[in-house]
Amino acid sequence: MNTIKGPAVFLAQFAGDAAPYSDLASISKWAAGLGYKGVQIPTWDKRLFDLKQAAESQTYCNEVLGVLANEGLALTELSTHLQGQLVAVHPAYDLMFDSFAPEAVHGDPKARQAWAVEQLGFAARASSNLGLKAHATFSGALAWPYLYPWPQRPAGLVETAFAELAKRWRPILDLFDQHDVDLCYEVHPGEDLHDGVSFEMFLDLVGEHPRCNLLYDPSHFVLQQLDYLEYLDLYHTRIKMFHVKDAEFNPTGRQGVYGGFQPWVKRAGRFRSLGDGQVDFNAIFSKLTEYGFDGWAVMEWECCIKSSEQGANEGAPFIARHIIQAAERSFDDFADSGVDTVAIRNLLGING
Numbered sequence: 084m085n086t087i088k089g090p091a092v093f094l095a096q097f098a099g100d101a102a103p104y105s106d107l108a109s110i111s112k113w114a115a116g117l118g119y120k121g122v123q124i125p126t127w128d129k130r131l132f133d134l135k136q137a138a139e140s141q142t143y144c145n146e147v148l149g150v151l152a153n154e155g156l157a158l159t160e161l162s163t164h165l166q167g168q169l170v171a172v173h174p175a176y177d178l179m180f181d182s183f184a185p186e187a188v189h190g191d192p193k194a195r196q197a198w199a200v201e202q203l204g205f206a207a208r209a210s211s212n213l214g215l216k217a218h219a220t221f222s223g224a225l226a227w228p229y230l231y232p233w234p235q236r237p238a239g240l241v242e243t244a245f246a247e248l249a250k251r252w253r254p255i256l257d258l259f260d261q262h263d264v265d266l267c268y269e270v271h272p273g274e275d276l277h278d279g280v281s282f283e284m285f286l287d288l289v290g291e292h293p294r295c296n297l298l299y300d301p302s303h304f305v306l307q308q309l310d311y312l313e314y315l316d317l318y319h320t321r322i323k324m325f326h327v328k329d330a331e332f333n334p335t336g337r338q339g340v341y342g343g344f345q346p347w348v349k350r351a352g353r354f355r356s357l358g359d360g361q362v363d364f365n366a367i368f369s370k371l372t373e374y375g376f377d378g379w380a381v382m383e384w385e386c387c388i389k390s391s392e393q394g395a396n397e398g399a400p401f402i403a404r405h406i407i408q409a410a411e412r413s414f415d416d417f418a419d420s421g422v423d424t425v426a427i428r429n430l431l432g433i434n435g
Contacts, residue, residue, distance in 0.1 A: 084373065084375055085376065086372070086408050087325070087377070089327075090401075092119045092122055094124055094125060098131055107132065107147065107151075112154050120155070123158075124158065125164070126162060127165045134205045137209035137213065144209065144212040158213055160381075162219040163218070165221075168183060168224075168274075169223060170223040171275070172225075173227060176224075177190075185198065200251075200255065207255075207258045207259045211263065217264065217265045217296070217378065218267060222285070245284050253290075260293065260294045277307070278307060278309055282318070299314075301367060302329060305330040305352065305360070312363070322376065326381055326382075328354060330354050331352070331359075340352060364405050368380075368406065368407055369407065382398040
């Protein structure tokens, strides 16, 4: 067993134009002051990080690590959630997802996809330069608009979508393999990889690729009413990253999983700050420790009620309380009988 590292924080939801969130040095000091030991960096936010430069310059990477080290922080992972989304986009979402890419490729889905693939390549090299072993991303989606089978899906639609998704990601996975970095998909509604079954479909199509792995975030499974503890039993060998995020699901006679097109605060399923939702983090930390997870516990803050400032302040001590110092010896070692091999065979009646 291993002791989970942490607490750490994903900086995406906190970065902004005002101090102390506007540059890496300032936000690092802020995070360290709250008790975080590591940060996960969103690579699309130029205020904090230059992905292309990190891919091309070891000096720049050393400078980034130095900024963090000055505050006693480690870099846990990089994230390309937004760029990964653009590897596969259904035309229905072209207009909304154009904002994730530079203006030069807006209105040009092929150019946008090529840009996204290039970004993932930068991420593989940058992760290697930074000494990282895992990277966070989204899969993107081609089949998502057809999630609910009405009108009835044409035969072969899902199979064709997943075959294309695997075709686009296989060379990216190979590139991450060349750089000895695990590519971890956050299984998430809105992505074709949104639950265990869809991940298994994809994993089969990429030939059980060793770099095809998972970012575990139980909050998305609460909203889907998926058993997030059994998920750990099923996929723990592929789970290389962990987002600590809370959620709740409170169905009524008027609303359930789909949310009735309501804003977050009025939905039956909604994200909450740590400790305010329904996720059983005691069980999650226990299972992850039991299975030998040796990565970071990274808070991702998303809550429609509590302020980000309060959520950030409460996050580090919450995670710290849940980290289990993995046992190095059995609790009953004191009662070891010290019986040797010969005595054991005698006990079993198998000598002679």
